[in-house]
Amino acid sequence: MIHKRHKEIIYHLLSADQSLTGEQLARKLSVSTRTIRSDIKTLNEILAPYEVEIRSSRQHGYDIGKEVRNSDFLERIIQQEDLFSAVPNTPEERMSFILFKLTSSLDYISMESLADEVYVSKTTISYDIKKIIEFLKPFPNLELGISPVSGLYLYGTESAKRIVLGHMLSREKLSEVGSVLLKLSNLLVTDNIKRDLFRIYDMIVVALNEAGYSMTDNDLNLLTVDFLLSCKRIQLGFNAEFNGKSPDISSIVSKFVTELERIFNIRIGVEDRIYLQQSFKAKRVMKMNNEDFVLDEETRQVTTCLLDEIRQKYGYDFSANQTFISNLSLHLNSMIHRFRRGQYDDNPLKEEVKKNYSLAFEIATLIIPILKEKLDVLINESELTFIALHIAVALEEKLEKQRVAILCGSGLSTAQLVKRRLLSHFGDQMNIVGHFPLYQLPQVMNKEFGAVHLIITTLPIQGNYDIPIIQVNPLVTREDLDKIAQYIDMSYYPLVMEEKGQEGLRFLDDQLFERFNGEDYFESIANLCRRLQVGGYIENEKKFYDSVLEREGLFSTIMDSGVAIPHPMEAASRTSIVAVGTFKNPIRHQGRKIKLVLLFAVNTKEREMLAAMYGKIEALLDSPAGIAAAASAEKFSDFLKVLKNV
Known part of the structure; x- marks a missing residue:
């Protein structure tokens, strides 16, 4: 019987201008050369009655003779629907098939039987199994048993098996999930599966709207797939398990259960109802207009502890920011339920968050010991970056609007024009204190009209003043707006000004710079720790070093850009400072390239200094050219020059 891969072999041979080797065909079809040989043999047996043959040559490979290339029979084979569409x-497709097969088997499955079922060689199956082993790594509640004698067996609970199947299908668009499952018709009841998928989707949307909930599109799709898988598994006789006191089933989940029982003509038992409720609670709710929604007590405790830690360690008090607290609590509530299920969300923007919101990410790490102590769970780096995004938004709101005074000598109309131009472009970033004539400059400087962060003037002003002054055209040109924007962006992470009036970077010290040649990652960290000790920035070099390694053990601080930002678990420095290490030749650590090390030693009470540090480092990380120049710096002065210009 001809199936899809056979057709693809014929297509590639007919499309080629010359013979194709077994290796070339194997690469095109992602199978082994042994599988190709087996397929060619099968094809020739099928094609023999029609006087068509795929010729083989050890020297040249495989081809179809010119005399039969235009055969109507071959054309029909390529154009017809698959005669054996259920074969992955x-x-x-093979990975999906094997995983579904393993989750449904009550006994070991031999590699040979799997190879026979999907018409590939045992070598190809071995490659597929390696990918499955890698795929299962994030799921600690599942273990793939491999026996040379018996074959393969997947150990784990039914709940864990459903979760991993759902994760596998989540890589597909919802519209494609039905097509994927149709390939598994010999493993599942697939009648009307596409229709059922969208009936579940519509059912959830209607129920969410009626209950006053709002859910992310991605989580809505995940919930749809999870419900479908659960019903299909129940049809096969696989039921979820639950140990402990049965929780009350919420009204919305009860509605789901009633409708699912009707759609699939099944009975959903207590354990499966609990599983469906856990699945629902593990999804992210964006907002709700429903008094029945109650945060779990453990979520309240974790949120309160995190806010307290942020206030104590970093000095940021978010207790009055109810929007932040509500959004954070909703996220933590679903996150904790995911952790309970052994399920972790992946953030595809993980590296971008770490690079662009490094301060928020470090603040987010405060939740690690809280979760460990209160719930005995570990959070992964991706989940941590989701929390960092919530904190980043709250930090941006904490940044005080710039108080701006306008100095104008041309009358009220010009002053009003300048004001309108400024507010139309920077209304969310500045407050206009007022507009003043030039002679009132001394009063503005003396804060007689209140605090002023920036003076914008249409008149030239001579002299040195404590408040920055920007001169603009009375019409406020695009060039003027760019100058103002540059200042406002810089003010988010203010730089410390040296006495000479030059832009300084007080979180750097020329004694904390080292050019490495041959040292590995940990040796470079140790050397920089020693410099911190000698400089009097830290009290205990060994304790500081051990804390840095402990932090590295949680999540690597090595960025994809080749920049590493190691730091200790706890703030342990008299003042906030950065020790810098560059490498004559880039090194590798745990498979990741390193060309620049920035060892942070922070004092979390120095909020302005921390803002300056993280702001400047974020600017550096956002500049590939800046990173390259900084990494090649042989002297501190070279590095300082680069950092001043990013």
Whole structure:
């Protein structure tokens, strides 16, 4: 019987201008050369009655003779629908098939039987199994048993198996999930599966709207797939398990259960109802207009502890920011339920968050010991970056608007024009204190009209003043707006000004710079720790070093850009400072390239200094050219020059 891969072999041979080797065909179809040989043999047996043959040559490979290339029979083979569509052909399809097979098997499955079922060689199956082993790593509640004699067996609970199947299907668009499952018709009841998928989707949307909930699109799709898988597993006789006191089932989940029982003509038992409720609670709710929604007590405790830690360690008090607290609590509530299920969300923007919101990410790490102590769970780096995004928004709101005074000598109309131009472009970033004539400059400087962060003037002003002054055209040109924007952006992470009036970076010290040649990552950290000790910035070099390694053990601080930002678990420095290490030749650590090390030693009470440090480092990380120049710096002065210009 001809199936999809056979058709693809014929297509590639007919499309080629010359013979194709077994290796070339194997690469095109993502199988082994042994599988190709087996397929060619099968094809020739099928094609023999039609006097068509795929010729083989050890020297040249495989081809189809010119005399039969235009055969109507071959054309019909390529154009017809698959005669054996249930056979998985691609590596992804085989992976889905094997995982579903393993989750449904009550006994070991031999590699040979799997190879026979999907028409590939045992070598190809071995490659597929390696990918499955890698895929299962984030799921600690599942273990793939491999026996040379018996074969393969997937150990784990039914709940864990449903979660991993759902994770596998989540890589597909919702519209494609039905097509993927149709390939598994010999493992699942697939009648009307596409229709059922969208009936579940519509059912959830209607119930969410009626209950006053709002859910992310991604989580809505995940919940749809999870409900479908659960019903299909129940049809096969696989039921969820639950140990402990049965919780009350919420009204919205009860509605789901009633409708699912009707759609699939099944009975959903207590354990499966609990599983469906856990699945619902693990999804992120964006907002709700429903008094029935109650945060779990453990979520309240974790949120309160995190806010207290942020206030104590970093000095940021978010207790009055109810929007932040509500959004954070909703996220933590679903996150904790995911952790309970052994389920972790992946953030595709993880590296971008770490690079662009490094301060928020470090603040987010405060939740690690809280979760460990209160819930005995570990959070992964991706989940941590989601929390960092919530904190980043709250930090931006904490940044005080710039108080701006306008100095104008041309009358009220010009002053009003300048004011309108400024507010139309920077209304969310500045407050206009007022507009004043030039002679009132001394009063403005003396804060007689209140605090002023920036003076914008249409008149030239001579002299040195404590408040920054920007001169603009009375019409406020695009060039003027760019100058103002540059200042406002810089003011978010203010730089410390040296006595000479030059832009300084007080969180750097020329004695805390080292050019490495041959040292590995940990040796470079140790050397920089020693410099911190000698400089009097830290009290205990060994304790500081051990804390840095402990932090590295949680999540690597090495960025994709080759910049590492190691730091200790706890603030342990008299003042906030950065020790810098560059490498004559880039090194590798745990498979990641390193060309620049920035060892942070912070005092969390120095909020302005921390803002300056993280702001400047974020600017550096956002500049590939800046990173390259900084990494090649051989002297502190070279590095300082680069950092001043980013």
